[in-house]
Amino acid sequence: xxxxxxxxxxxxxxxxxxxxxxxxxxxxxxxxxxxxxxxxxxxxxxxxxxxxxxxxxxxxxxxxxxxxxxxxxxxxxxxxxxxxxxxxxxxxxxxxxxxxxxxxxxxxxxxxxxxxxxxxxxxxxxxxxxxxxxxxxxxx
Amino acid sequence: xxxxxxxxxxxxxxxxxxxxxxxxxxxxxxxxxxxxxxxxxxxxxxxxxxxxxxxxxxxxxxxxxxxxxxxxxxxxxxxxxxxxxxxxxxxxxxxxxxxxxxxxxxxxxxxxxxxxxxxxxxxxxxxxxxxxxxxxxxxxx
Numbered sequence: 001x002x003x004x005x006x007x008x009x010x011x012x013x014x015x016x017x018x019x020x021x022x023x024x025x026x027x028x029x030x031x032x033x034x035x036x037x038x039x040x041x042x043x044x045x046x047x048x049x050x051x052x053x054x055x056x057x058x059x060x061x062x063x064x065x066x067x068x069x070x071x072x073x074x075x076x077x078x079x080x081x082x083x084x085x086x087x088x089x090x091x092x093x094x095x096x097x098x099x100x101x102x103x104x105x106x107x108x109x110x111x112x113x114x115x116x117x118x119x120x121x122x123x124x125x126x127x128x129x130x131x132x133x134x135x136x137x138x139x140x
Numbered sequence: 141x142x143x144x145x146x147x148x149x150x151x152x153x154x155x156x157x158x159x160x161x162x163x164x165x166x167x168x169x170x171x172x173x174x175x176x177x178x179x180x181x182x183x184x185x186x187x188x189x190x191x192x193x194x195x196x197x198x199x200x201x202x203x204x205x206x207x208x209x210x211x212x213x214x215x216x217x218x219x220x221x222x223x224x225x226x227x228x229x230x231x232x233x234x235x236x237x238x239x240x241x242x243x244x245x246x247x248x249x250x251x252x253x254x255x256x257x258x259x260x261x262x263x264x265x266x267x268x269x270x271x272x273x274x275x276x277x278x279x280x281x
Contacts (some may be wrong), residue, residue, distance in 0.1 A: 033173040037166065038201065040208045044216050051220045052207030055200045056174035074190055077199040079272075084219075118172040 007069035009114065014101045015068040022062045023095045026053070026088055049088040054122065054131045055080070063098035063118035063135060070139045071114045076113055080139035086130045093125040101134075115140035143215040144248070146253035146278040155241035155257060158209040162197050164233045170201045197231035202239075202261045202270045209259060213255040214276050221275040223259070229269030231261065238262040241274070252277045 024030075029091060031049050035041070088094065104119035120133040162170075167181050179186040180196055187195045203225055210220050231237055238261070245256040254277055261270040 030173075033169075034204075037169040037173040038204045038208055040211075042208075042211065050207065050211060052204040052211070055203040055207065056176075062175075077227050079224075080199070080203060081201070081222070081224040083222045099199065 005069070006031060006073065007071050009071050009103070009105060012068060012071050012114065012116070013103050015066065016103060017099065017101075018066050018068070019064065019097055020066045021097050021100045022065070023093055026090060026092045031090060033048065036102055041125050047090050049090065049092075051087075051131075053088060054082055054084065054133060058068075059077040062096060063100070063120055066098060066100050066118075068100050068116060072112070072139040075137055075139040078136040080136065081134040082133075083132045084130075085132070086124070086128055088124070088130050092130075094130065095124075096120050098121045111140065113138055143217050144213065144278060145281045146255070147244055147281055149246055149255055149278065151243050151245060153243050155209060155213045155243070155259075155272050158205065158212060158239040159236060160205050160239065161236045162201060162231070162233055164195065166201070167195065167197065170198055174198070174200060176200065181227075192230065194232045197233060197235075197237075199225075199227040199270065202231060202237070205237065205262065206241075206259050206270070206272065206274070208255070209241055210276060213241070214278060217279040219277040221254070221277055223272060223274040225259075225270055225272035226250055227270055228265065229267055231263055231269055235264050244273075253280060256273055 026049055034053050035045050098120045101119040104115040106113045116137045118135045122131040124130050171177050181198050182195055184195055241257045241259040244258050247254055257274050259272050259274050260268040263269050
């Protein structure tokens with residue numbers, strides 16, 4: 001990421017509205033690996049996935065695959081919102097639509113920075129929206 | 141697991157603290173479990189090239205810890221509705237992180253018993269590196 005050529009803010013802005021779709025199956029292994037990693041032994045996470053699973057990159061950060069170029073050399077995650085609308089069950093297939101939604105230009109005493117906002121809508125195989133994620137990447 | 145009810149909660153009360161010490165192993169596990177293979181979280185040279193002294197704990201891993209803080213607290217009949225976080229500081233592997241929360245508001249809306257909480261991850265220096273808010277629904281007795 002750090003090696004790629006930097007874009008102008010106008011070049012970044014041209015990506016607003018661009019979308020990408022992806023899907024993944026939530027099997028028992030996905031739920032188990034997630035719970036083992038964070039150390040969540042709660043027995044209710046067998047047939048139902050913990051809501052935190054939506055925070056996993058494979059569910060809600062595929063937005064990066066849109067390939068929006070960075071305007072500045074460094075980038076970090078600035079913040080995120082997650083709305084959990086319906087439980088995700090073992091065996092569900094989650095279809096996610098990621099969109100590069102917004103570019104906010106900021107400046108501070110440390111120099112210019114850009115907030116790049118991505119919105120992701122997650123639906124299950126029945127077309128029900130199970131979660132909505134908003135992720136902000138700060139490039140500076 | 142004990143079930144907490146709406147009537148048990150008062151504004152200003154604390155949520156039981158959840159303690160986590162992610163190691164470099166945890167970060168690799170998280171990369172695999174979550175699909176985030178950004179080098180900043182496992183390649184120290186890369187992290188240094190970006191101006192950090194060490195690899196960073198994934199912000200999303202902290203988010204996942206905070207969801208566990210809440211699901212542990214609300215019990216099997218509670219529902220986590222929403223969380224909103226800001227990544228203000230960095231956590232490094234090996235640091236003990238305290239996930240904490242405090243009830244800020246409770247109200248009934250559309251037949252649901254909603255509780256708003258302030259949540260955060262605190263580093264060993266006592267700084268709130270990942271502050272945020274959450275909304276949960278709790279059952280009545």
